[in-house]
Amino acid sequence: MLYIHHLSTLKSDHRVLKEAKSLIDAGNDVKVLLYDDFYHETIEYRDCVIDCLGILEKDGKRIKVDRGGILLSILLYPPFNKLLKYFFNFLSTLSPLKLGKYMRNIPYLLGPALRVDADVYHVHDIQPLWVGFLCKMFKKCKYVYDSHELFLDMHDVVKLGSFRRALIKLAEGFLSRRADAVITANHSYGDILSRRHHIEPPVVLHNFVNYREIPNSDLLRDNLGIDKKKKIVLFQGYFIIGRGLFNLIETAKILDDVVFVFLGSGEMKKQLEESIEENHLENVKIMDAVPLSVLLDYTASADIGISPFQNVSPSTYYSLPNKIGEYIMAGIPFACSNFPEMRKLAVNDDLGVVFDPEDPNDIARAIRELLKLEIYARKKKNILEARRKYNWENEEKKLLAVYEKLSESI
Numbered sequence: 001m002l003y004i005h006h007l008s009t010l011k012s013d014h015r016v017l018k019e020a021k022s023l024i025d026a027g028n029d030v031k032v033l034l035y036d037d038f039y040h041e042t043i044e045y046r047d048c049v050i051d052c053l054g055i056l057e058k059d060g061k062r063i064k065v066d067r068g069g070i071l072l073s074i075l076l077y078p079p080f081n082k083l084l085k086y087f088f089n090f091l092s093t094l095s096p097l098k099l100g101k102y103m104r105n106i107p108y109l110l111g112p113a114l115r116v117d118a119d120v121y122h123v124h125d126i127q128p129l130w131v132g133f134l135c136k137m138f139k140k141c142k143y144v145y146d147s148h149e150l151f152l153d154m155h156d157v158v159k160l161g162s163f164r165r166a167l168i169k170l171a172e173g174f175l176s177r178r179a180d181a182v183i184t185a186n187h188s189y190g191d192i193l194s195r196r197h198h199i200e201p202p203v204v205l206h207n208f209v210n211y212r213e214i215p216n217s218d219l220l221r222d223n224l225g226i227d228k229k230k231k232i233v234l235f236q237g238y239f240i241i242g243r244g245l246f247n248l249i250e251t252a253k254i255l256d257d258v259v260f261v262f263l264g265s266g267e268m269k270k271q272l273e274e275s276i277e278e279n280h281l282e283n284v285k286i287m288d289a290v291p292l293s294v295l296l297d298y299t300a301s302a303d304i305g306i307s308p309f310q311n312v313s314p315s316t317y318y319s320l321p322n323k324i325g326e327y328i329m330a331g332i333p334f335a336c337s338n339f340p341e342m343r344k345l346a347v348n349d350d351l352g353v354v355f356d357p358e359d360p361n362d363i364a365r366a367i368r369e370l371l372k373l374e375i376y377a378r379k380k381k382n383i384l385e386a387r388r389k390y391n392w393e394n395e396e397k398k399l400l401a402v403y404e405k406l407s408e409s410i
Contacts, residue, residue, distance in 0.1 A: 021045055155313040180406060188318035217297060219297055232260075249284060251363040305333075336354055
C-alpha cells in the first residue's frame with residue numbers, strides 16, 4: 001500500500017502517521033510518497049518505522065521517472081512528456097495558491113507512485129488526488145480519498161472567484177465519485193461532502209489521540225513560575241490567524257486572577273509577545289512547543305483547555321480541532337467556540353462550555369462558569385470517562401474496516 005502526501009512536514013502530521021502505523025501494525029506494507037523530501041528515508045513513530053519516498057534527490061534535483069514499461073516510456077517520451085507538463089502547468093494557472101505547485105508536480109509524482117507495487121493508493125487531501133485517480137486508471141488498483149478539510153471552504157479558497165471554485169468543485173466531485181472509499185475528519189464534513197458531490201456518506205475518522213492515563217502534575221507551573229493557587233487556562237497549538245489568540249489576550253485583561261498559557265509556535269508569536277508587553281499582562285505566558293511524546297503531560301497540568309477558533313471559513317466553522325481530543329485525553333474540561341462539532345462534545349457530552357469567540361466578555365463568562373466547583377467537578381468526571389470513548393484505538397477500527405472491505409475485491 002502507498003500513502004501519497006503533499007507536504008515534507010510529515011513528522012508533524014500525526015493523522016497521517018497514526019493511520020500509517022495502524023495499517024502497518026495490522027500487517028500491511030505502507031509507503032509514504034512525499035513532494036519535497038529525499039528520495040528514500042524512514043521515519044520512526046511510536047516504535048514503528050515508516051518507509052518514505054520523495055520526488056527530490058539529496059542534491060535538490062527532481063528524480064527521473066523510471067523509463068521501464070510502456071506506459072512510463074510514453075510519459076517520458078518527448079514531445080509527449082513536455083506537452084504533459086505544459087498541460088498540468090496550464091491547469092495550475094486555474095488553481096488557487098499552492099495547488100498550482102502540486103499540479104505541476106503530478107508528472108513527477110506519477111512515476112514514483114506507479115513504480116510501487118501497491119494495491120491501494122491512500123490520498124491525503126485534494127492536491128495529490130489526480131495521482132491516485134491516474135494510478136487506478138493505469139494499474140487497475142484502488143484509491144482512497146482522505147479529506148482532512150473542506151478544501152472548497154477553506155479561508156483562502158473562499159476568497160477566490162466563482163469560476164475557480166467551480167473548477168475545484170468539479171474536479172473534487174469527479175475524483176471523489178471514482179474513489180473506492182472516502183474518509184473525512186468529522187460528521188459535519190462528511191454530510192457536506194456527501195451532499196456536495198453526490199457520494200455515499202464518507203467514513204468518519206476523528207483525529208483523536210492514543211489512549212493513555214496521565215497523572216496530575218505541575219509541569220506548567222514549575223516551568224513558568226506560576227503560583228499553585230492560580231488557575232491555568234491553556235491554549236496549545238499553532239499561533240496563526242483565525243485561532244482567536246488576541247481575543248484571549250483581551251479576555252486576560254478581564255480575568256486577572258486566571259493565568260493564560262500559550263503553548264506552541266507559529267508566525268504570530270512575536271505579535272503576541274508584543275501585545276502582552278504593551279498591555280503589561282503578567283497573567284499571560286508563552287511557552288515554546290514541546291515534543292509530542294510529552295505534550296499531554298503538560299496539557300494535564302492545566303486546569304482548563306481552550307479552543308477559541310474564529311469563523312474565518314466554513315471549513316473552520318465545522319472543524320473539530322485536534323486540541324479538543326488532546327484536552328479530553330489529558331483529562332481537563334475545556335471551553336470552546338460555539339461551533340457544531342465542538343459543541344457536540346462540550347454540551348451534548350457535558351465535557352466543557354461554549355462561547356462566542358468574537359466576544360472577550362463571553363469568553364470570560366464561559367471560563368468563570370467552568371471554574372465553578374460543582375460544574376468543574378462534574379465535567380472533570382465526565383471527561384475522564386470520555387477518554388475511553390474518544391481515542392485513536394477506537395477510531396482505527398473504522399480505518400481497518402475500510403481496508404478489510406477493499407481487500408475483499410483485490
